[in-house]
Amino acid sequence: MIKKLIPDYYYKSIYDVPYDKLYADGIRLILTDLDNTLISYKQNMPNEKLFEFKKKLLDMGFELILVSNSKKERVDNFAKAYDCPYVKFATKPLKRGLKKAVKKVAKKKYSKDQIILLGDQLMTDVFAGKRFKIKVALIEAIDKSTDVSTTRFNRKLENFFIKRIKKKLPDLYNERLKEYYGE
Numbered sequence: 453m454i455k456k457l458i459p460d461y462y463y464k465s466i467y468d469v470p471y472d473k474l475y476a477d478g479i480r481l482i483l484t485d486l487d488n489t490l491i492s493y494k495q496n497m498p499n500e501k502l503f504e505f506k507k508k509l510l511d512m513g514f515e516l517i518l519v520s521n522s523k524k525e526r527v528d529n530f531a532k533a534y535d536c537p538y539v540k541f542a543t544k545p546l547k548r549g550l551k552k553a554v555k556k557v558a559k560k561k562y563s564k565d566q567i568i569l570l571g572d573q574l575m576t577d578v579f580a581g582k583r584f585k586i587k588v589a590l591i592e593a594i595d596k597s598t599d600v601s602t603t604r605f606n607r608k609l610e611n612f613f614i615k616r617i618k619k620k621l622p623d624l625y626n627e628r629l630k631e632y633y634g635e
């Protein structure tokens with residue numbers, strides 16, 4: 453199980469992901485978490501930088517879909533303002549929401565090796581993506597202090613598994629997680 457908690461990549465923010473390299477590697481569909489990946493829990497609306505970010509990705513030839521576990525109207529409002537297709541109440545780490553994004557929203561245009569998921573949580577985003585057998589980039593949370601209670605609980609679990617990964621798979625830990633979680 454712990455192997456499914458190890459992301460393929462780790463980046464400081466969505467703006468640090470080398471999208472040209474992903475494109476060259478054949479990635480065409482970017483699924484992204486919303487809370488603490490695109491915006492903090494305190495923010496509700498996309499800012500100018502996020503609009504530029506989306507435009508850049510679409511211009512490059514990517515398709516972008518939001519996949520959020522939240523069921524709040526805030527997700528609908530954000531997605532509409534951002535003019536971006538989305539799946540809410542995605543139930544990550546279950547595969548259900550990712551499947552919906554790929555099959556219904558993206559209309560089965562992409563094979564799994566053409567898809568990457570960006571997200572800030574090991575227990576939901578990374579676990580869901582690896583179970584669904586797509587690439588996952590772990591993104592450092594924008595502001596953990598804004599995490600809601602379920603996320604706080606997940607962070608505790610995350611710490612527990614981080615210790616196990618460090619012990620059992622030290623090489624992978626050093627390669628993919630050390631930069632984020634430290635020595």
Ligand SMILES: [Mg+2]
Nearest residue numbers: 485487488572
């Ligand atoms: Mg998140």
